[in-house]
Amino acid sequence: MENTTMVTPLKQPIVFELEGFYIPPGYGSFLFFLALFNYIVVLMGNGVVVCVIVIDKNLHRPMFVMICHLVVCDLLGATAVLPRLMMHFLTGERRIAYIPAITQAFSVHTYGVAAQTLLGAMAYDRYHTIMTSARLHSCCALAWFVALLCIAVLFAFHMNAPLCGNIIQHVYCSNRAILRLACRSTLTNNIYGLSMFWSVSTGIFLIIGFSYFRILQASVKQGKVDSGIRSKAFQTCASHLVVYVLYEIASVIIIVSQRFPSVSQDIKKFFSILFIIIPPAINPIIYGLQVRAKKRSAGTDGEKAITFTREEARPLSSKRKKPNLLQTARSWDMRMALTSLFCSSRLMENHTYNSLILQLEGLNVSEESIYPLFLFLFFSYLFIMVANISILSVIFIDKNLHQPMYLLFCNLSVSDMIGSTRLMPRLLIDMLQPPSERLISYYECVVQAFTTHMFGTTTHTVLMIMAFDRYVAICNPLRYATIMTNKMVIKLTVSAWGAAFVLVGILIGLTIRLNRCRIMIMNPYCDNASLFKLSCESVFINNVYGLTFTVVLLTVSIGSIVLTYAKITVVCLTSKNKSLNSKALKTCSTHLIVYLIMLVSGMISIALHRFPQYSYYRKLSAILFVIVPGSLNPIIYGIQSKEIRKFLSEMFQSKKCLP
Structure with missing residues (x-):
């Protein structure tokens, strides 16, 4: 009217x-x-x-x-x-x-x-x-x-x-x-x-x-x-x-x-x-x-x-004046918003070909199980965020923890929080909605897929540089201070995140070039495989690069960990210093347990992809790949680290002494 x-x-x-x-x-x-x-x-x-x-x-x-x-x-x-x-x-x-x-x-x-x-x-x-x-x-x-x-x-x-x-x-x-x-x-x-x-x-x-x-x-x-x-x-x-x-x-x-x-x-x-x-x-x-x-x-x-x-x-x-990157990022945000508004009229005409609205399959949970599972995932996410933020705060506050090992571990906590945040909030919202209303925009789906693979890749690269730190500390203890300087820590951190960013950027870039003729994401969240499966074009290049990327990453990751710990084992066996061997065992066992948890969780998820009849368990394993490492990592490092336990005990004792 x-x-x-x-x-x-x-x-x-x-x-x-x-x-x-x-x-x-x-x-x-x-x-x-x-x-x-x-x-x-x-x-x-x-x-x-x-x-x-x-x-x-x-x-x-x-x-x-x-x-x-x-x-x-x-x-x-x-x-x-x-x-x-x-x-x-x-x-x-x-x-x-x-x-x-x-x-x-x-x-x-x-x-x-x-x-x-x-x-x-x-x-x-x-x-x-x-x-x-x-x-x-x-x-x-x-x-x-x-x-x-x-x-x-x-x-x-x-x-x-x-x-x-x-x-x-x-x-x-x-x-x-x-x-x-x-x-x-x-x-x-x-x-x-x-x-x-x-x-x-x-x-x-x-x-x-x-x-x-x-x-x-x-x-x-x-x-x-x-x-x-x-x-x-x-x-x-x-x-x-x-x-x-x-x-x-x-x-x-x-x-x-x-x-x-x-x-x-x-x-x-x-x-x-x-x-x-x-x-x-x-x-x-x-x-x-x-x-x-x-x-x-x-x-x-x-x-x-x-x-x-x-x-x-x-x-x-x-x-x-120096050129400012924030201005460039902001202009990119403006272009994305303008594109979404411009394409809205086209969306009304065609709902399948290159549709900007996708539908997530989500988790098929019975009505009796929705709220128990919702509460479990909610408190798991809450625990991951609180535990990792607590570890980061302890490392930041206590100057005694300003050591390469703990500074590198901060990268792992950040990666865990990114991985859980890109998945859990969206999953919790979708669980409370009927399947027909589990909609997600294409751009949001691409961002979620990018962060999904960034989380998985940076977990490997960060654990690799942490293994290098343990190798230098045990095999070259006299040169540790000169090798693992603040500059070296920064270089290792940048290389871990930079390598992951480039590899995942190419992976997602090969996918977004494809035209789409489907809208259903057969997964609780967006990832690269779910995105390129929407295309009716040839995805041969995507499969080749994706498999090569996965094989190279796992080979380099496992190879570097095995090589590093083999040399550490040799040094410990040839050394007659029992206290040094005991300390090395405690320090390295923490890192090794974290790596094995991440590797086993990832392998289970990959293996279940080969069994279509177990699609429900595959979805659960993909979620557990985020929940289990993100929850256990801060606990393992908090319990195994003598410095962190000492700081926490002193903090609680000081609170008890207060009137």
């Missing part, structure tokens, strides 16, 4: 309904975590920048005080939109009451205008010769006052406007979206809105343009005397200019997308939230680099100044 068909004005309390995004089945959780990740990045990034500026007195300068105001503005915009957007993705809830709707719209528009006025004030700060404390606070107060006044007048038109509809055709509330529901003409509001928008945009553009023209003029003149002035001026002003350009680009994309009716509505809505997603996430990165550069410059060269105008000077940083 269209909004204009409703003739009778609505009465309070009015409850709006946001049109929102079209979310295909199985995509809600993916989009929720994408939005949650973005919001966490915004909060943490901006929070860190503010904390650094507040704590470090060297940064109590006009430029950084204005950055704090811009951070507050970014947090206002992100908090106004992202939490409700996450709720929409997760629960499908689209209703919003009148007061929260007006509040959200007011916050969004205040964010848009205040961002520009604050950037104008920052450009004035870059240009002006003297920025006293009073002038600084006046500039910031004026920037916020102009923004609040403009938006307050804009929303004053809502006071007496009767509304005849309640469907807001947007993902969040805005002034234009709400006034489209009005029963009468909103010409005055349209005129004021456009006038206000173009006045603010043009005014700020002129202020920034004039400021940077004068800065450029002064830099050229001063550059004749000091050749380093031009580069310093550019480096100082570049961050501000980049932030301003980001805001303008995001705004232009929104305006231009509205001029093309052929563009999907979901794409237009996605473009509209770029203005709230991108600048708040990237601004702390840009200004964070400048803060770091300013701190280093202040620590080494002291207070340096450069004259931009005729008489006075401003402190500048000579540190060049």
Whole structure:
């Protein structure tokens, strides 16, 4: 039903309904975590920048005080939109009451205008010769006052406007979206809105343009005397200019997308939230680099100044900006979300060929066994996380445990937590759902398959480097300190994770190139074999590489363990030092037990693949491959390690002694 068909004005309390995004089945959780990740990045990034500026007195300068105001503005915009957007993705809830709707719209528009006025004030700060404390606070107060006044007048038109509809055709509330529901003409509001928008945009553009023209003029003149002035001026002003350009680009994309009716509505809505997603996430990165550069410059060269105008000077940083990987990762996240929204219409047409929604077979459990099995898996996952986090905390806290053996074991704990987290939460949710509703998006399935094989591969590679550490400790005890340095530990860790990442990346890369003609994953979770079995094309290359990868990994893993422990055994047999042999036996038995548990669990799962009639037991063995090693590893190392037992006993004794 269209909004204009409703003739009778609505009465309070009015409850709006946001049109929102079209979310295909199985995509809600993916989009929720994408939005949650973005919001966490915004909060943490901006929070860190503010904390650094507040704590470090060297940064109590006009430029950084204005950055704090811009951070507050970014947090206002992100908090106004992202939490409700996450709720929409997760629960499908689209209703919003009148007061929260007006509040959200007011916050969004205040964010848009205040961002520009604050950037104008920052450009004035870059240009002006003297920025006293009073002038600084006046500039910031004026920037916020102009923004609040403009938006307050804009929303004053809502006071007496009767509304005849309640469907807001947007993902969040805005002034234009709400006034489209009005029963009468909103010409005055349209005129004021456009006038206000173009006045603010043009005014700020002129202020920034004039400021940077004068800065450029002064830099050229001063550059004749000091050749380093031009580069310093550019480096100082570049961050501000980049932030301003980001805001303008995001705004232009929104305006231009509205001029093309052929563009999907979901794409237009996605473009509209770029203005709230991108600048708040990237601004702390840009200004964070400048803060770091300013701190280093202040620590080494002291207070340096450069004259931009005729008489006075401003402190500048000579540190060049480095490319930031987080920005690249964030643009990748944006592309993934855009792809999922763009493909939603195609998904409605075809449910089998290259479908973006897959169905997990899950565990076929009787109704009597669901809740006992659910509780068992839940407490197993809880125990794995608590036990491994406890071991990591003990190793981190106790400096006596800052030894290569325990630092390398931390990698195993991280791998166990990754393996259990990629499987258990999803499995627990699917157990409580009927088989027809166990849906998963293709992208989430690929990520789960990647982490599945990363867990299995890193378990082998980490245990291999731990075996090398035991070999050096027992066979070359006098050279142990010189060989197993912190640098060597880092190299071993990077090589273990790097080798696994490359091998698994190729494995999954060969699978995602295939077209799919099926949607049923014959497994409780996604893995490489389950994914390429969805294809009707030849999977010969996948089988060859997968088998080669498995055989090489197992051969190298078992071979290195056997060779290492054979040499350790020879050293122990030829040595007459009984205490050394006893200590070597205790230390190596821990590692060997952990390796055997992992190997036996994996072999059982692989062997059951050859017996289709035991598919149920194969699924259970695949789950136990995660639960058993992840649960036993921290227990075995905690019991066998004298240092860990000593730390825990001292901790509990100290607690008992407390009154």
